[in-house]
Amino acid sequence: MAKDPNRRDLFSGALELMILHTLRLKPMHGYGLAKHIKHASDDLLQVEEGSLYPALQRLLREGLLDSEPGISAKGRPTRIYRLTDSGLRHLEREVSSFETMFTGITRVLAAARPQEG
Amino acid sequence: MAFFSRLFSRRRRYDDLAVSIREHLAERADELMADGMSRAEAEQTARREFGNVGLIEERSREAWQWPTLESMLADVRFALRQLAKSPGFTATAATTLALGIAVNATMFSMVSAFLMPRLPGRDPQRIVVVSSVNPDAGFQADLNPASAANYRDWKADTQTFSEMAAADEYRTGSLSGAGEQPEAITVSAISANYFSVFGVAPQLGRAFAPGEDEPGHDHVVILSHSLWERRFGADASVIGRTVGINREDYVVIGVMPADFRLLGFTPQLWTPLALTAADGAPDARNRRYLYLFARLAPNVTLSDARARIQVAAKRAQQDFPLNEKRWGASVRVLDDFLIANFGIRPALAVIMTVVGFVLLIACVNVAGLLFTRSVGRQKELAIRLSLGAGRVRIVRQLLTEGLVIALMGGAVGLILASFGIRVVRAALGFNEVISAVPVSLDRNVLLYAAIISIASAVLSSLAPALKASRSGVHADLKSESRGSSAGRSHSRMRTVLVGGEIALALFLLIGSALLIRGVYLLDHQKLGFNRDHLLTAGLRLDKAHYSDSTQRNQFVRSLLSHLKETPGVEDAAVTSVLPAAGPGSVPIQIKGKPEERTGEHRSADDVVVTPEYFNIIALPILRGRGFTASDQAGTPRVVVVSQEFARKHLAGEDALGKQVLLETQGGPAEWCQIIGITADVKSFSEDQRVDPEIYEDFEQRPVDSFSVMLRSKVEPTSLSSALRSSVARLDADLPLLRVMSMEGVLEAQRNGNPLFERLLATFAMLALILATIGIYGLIAYSVGQRSQEIGIRMALGAKSSDVSRMILREGLKVAGIGSAVGFVMAIPLPKLFDSIFSGLLFGAPEVYAIVVVTMLLVALAATLGPAQRATRVNLSAALRNE
Secondary structure, three states: OOOOOOHOOOOOOOOHHHHHHHHHHEEEEEHHHHHHHHHHHHOOOOOHHHHHHHHHHHHHHHHHHEEEEEEEEOEEEEEEEEEEEEHHHHHHHHHHHHHHHHHHHHHHHHHHHHHHO | HHHHHHHHHHHHHHHHEEEEEEEEEEHHHHHHOOOOOOOOHHHHHHHHHHHHHHHHHHHHOOOOOOOOHHHHHHHHHHHHHHHHHHHHHHHHHHHHHHHHHHHHHHHHHHHHHHHHEEEEOHHHHHEEEEEEOOOOOOOOOEEEEEEHHHHHHHOOOOOOOEEEEEEEEOOOOOEEOOOOEEEEEEEEEEOOHHHHHHHHOOOOOOOOOOOOOOOOOEEEEEHHHHHHHHHHHOOOOOOOOEEEEOOOEEEEEEEEEOOEEOOOOOOOOOEEEOOHHEEEEEEHHHOOOEEEEEEEOOOHHHHHHHHHHHHHHHHHHHHHHHHHOOOOEEEEEEEHHHHHOOHHHHHHHHHHHHHHHHHHHHHHHHHHHHHHHHOOOOHHHHHHOOOOOHHHHHHHHHHHHHHHHHHHHHHHHHHHHHHHHHHHHHHHHOOOOHHHOOOOOOOHHHHHHHHHHHHHHHHHHHHHHHHHHOOOOHHHHHOOOOOOOHHHHHHHHHHHHHHHHHHHHHHHHHHHHHHHOOOOOOOOOOOOOOOEEEEEEEEEEEOOOOOOHHHHHHHHHHHHHHHHHHOOEEEEEEEEEOEOOOOOEEEEEOOOOOOOOOOOOOEEEEEEOOOOOHHHHHHOOOEEEEOOOOOOOOOEEEEEEEHHHHHHOOOOOOOOOEEEEEEOOOOOOOOEEEEEEEEEOEEEOOOOOOEEEEEEEEEOEEEEEEEEEEEHHHHHHHHHHHHHHHHHOOOOOOOOOOEEEEHHHHHHOOOOOHHHHHHHHHHHHHHHHHHHHHHHHHHHHHHHHHHHHHHHHOOOOOOHHHHHHHHHHHHHHHHHHHHHHHHHHOHHHHHHHHHHOOOOOOOOHHHHHHHHHHHHHHHHHHHHHHHHHOOOHHHHHHHOOO
């Protein structure tokens, strides 16, 4: 049935960032991607298929990813997604801007704590 | 290229996507099976976890699409499939809209032609028309032509107008030459700089040179394109040729291009306007006959020009109180002036409102059909909603269906409109000024048709679409019965729609009936004279051959005596203006009655007639006498006045014997004695006005332009050739203008009225028919919906008359409420029309009653069929049905 809207992307670009980062390790197919993100986050993040596939298509359209026919571990045909050069550049840019943002947010939260206590 | 490669690669992308998702599901299922689930259970769980596969695939595909175009195309394809499944519905809805769109597009072709005139020349937005403002005219007061003195004064203000030209647009004359029959033509006399103000040049030859508008140098002529084609066979060697205009020789120096055309002005040729010193004299300020076209000086705005010209008019009022008192001046941009001067705007506004309402009614009908259809499709829509289709998507789908219907309607409507425009164009042939305006299916009309098609799609399908998408998924899936509550709420919506439709139709019918009645009464008013068996023709005695008044008298005397001897002719007369054809008014003075108190100029319509005139039109002399042969050039000047003249200017006194002075042009003013009083004649056949009239004797003032009137024992037009030969016997080259029966003259003066009436009647009937179809559809549908209920009622013992009465009541209730609303809406109409159309009578309460009764009867008739059918419900079938 309808999915819980609170479990969508936390903020825009986060899912794309995780996809790009994951594919930097090695090319993967869709299911592998979903599983990897779930494991890597110790089950904290569950990737909604409803978001994953549209996001993959958007990244393909932007030219950040490439897809090629491949065979899954079970020998069935699937599509393998791989990071392109421009995808790599994009990822690096995004990561640094994310880090800046996280740093900023963390500092603000840290500064707010004493008043609270 | 990227565009195409993307289009082709998209198919592959979609396949990739499907493959990815399939593998995703399969792997998940494998995992679940590894945990011990059965295959079937695992596959089902994998799917459930994944979510709505179709929806996710669609969302993912959207990444590749122009946001909407592709899904819109899909919607359109789907809509076409859906509509093809119910051709009856589709045809009805599309035809209804086609009718509405066709009448709108047809009428809009007139709006496009008359209210969006194509302007000639360079930078036409900088061209203005300077007019006098007539303090006494109610109608088009600020479009009055100006005097030659005004022209001289105003064009000197080069700060405001970089250049100003004058035109005497409505001269008539005869064109002769090269052994051809002389023909009557319309001439515009223009100042030499006229074409340069517009920034247009002749197609052939040259424009007038400076100085060619001086007396003595002015015998040059420029032809209009249509005259050049028709009369001169489009022969380029016509330049330099000599033609006769009013039997004086003119040299052709130019031919204008076909696209030089001003709305409402259709001269066949242009001659120079030679103004003389006399035109500048103070007493010439009363002669206002020049249209002044000017180009605004750089950096001068319209409001600057207005302010400055008003100052100039004020100054003239002070300097020439006798002639300029209370007269003002106005400035309008060219197109604004042309449209206002043409005076067709109010009629077109009314007609566009009417056809707009017709379209609205058509939309309501289609909305009703869509409601019914969406009831039938409730389950389909509910299933789609439950499968995850968004509400927006459903609304969009239904709107797309509406759009497809409307575009089909629009296409058919345009085809119908192209015929409609042909009909209208033929009907507009009633005078050459109107028929010169090209009414066609032009770009504006196409654009308008597209806009109203889309608007009617939204109008007719938005409400049904919103309603349909709002229905609860569960209720609709569960409800099996057609008599369910969802069905009821749809039919309630339709009831409101049909009620509104009837209100609109009634409003339209009342409005149209009031207008048609007003115009009809005007067209059939008593004019005060006998119009039967009269033949008329215009004659103009040119100065070259008839400069002397005795020559003119001689000509008229011989012509009349010869005509009277012609077999079939009872009597013959000459008049300067035909009755009810709008005589010109002249200022007058009455001896012993200075115009002190009134503060107004006395004036009267001035007509010059031969003695037979009163008799020939059966205009009774109430007191005193008419003219006789003994009133002659040498004898004391005498005049006959109308009853209205005596009432207005000599109230409470005996008019007979009083002395009147007419300030006419040319010749010394003389005191004239009133010798008779006639009954009144309407000044214009197309207006209710009765102005004071004063008749002069032709022998005492032989004017050079007049009409001949023959009273015949036979069909008047059968005497045309006899009249022609009588004139030719006296002067072979003299052309006869407008040979017509008096009936024909009056008919021509009705101008667009018959067309206006016919259009209104047609559209009002269309509205009535559409509203009738609407109420019929509503009741028929509701009977169908309630067949189960009716079956039960009848099974329980209701008589068929009870049932049909129940249905009739339902129909009449809708019609009654709708009519009441329409009635109230129509109450302010007479006042509104009074402010738009002058001189028509709109107060007619009986019209309201008649229309309401008609509406209710028609509604009753439309309900009768379904009511009858309701009683024939097959009991067992109706009850078993569900």
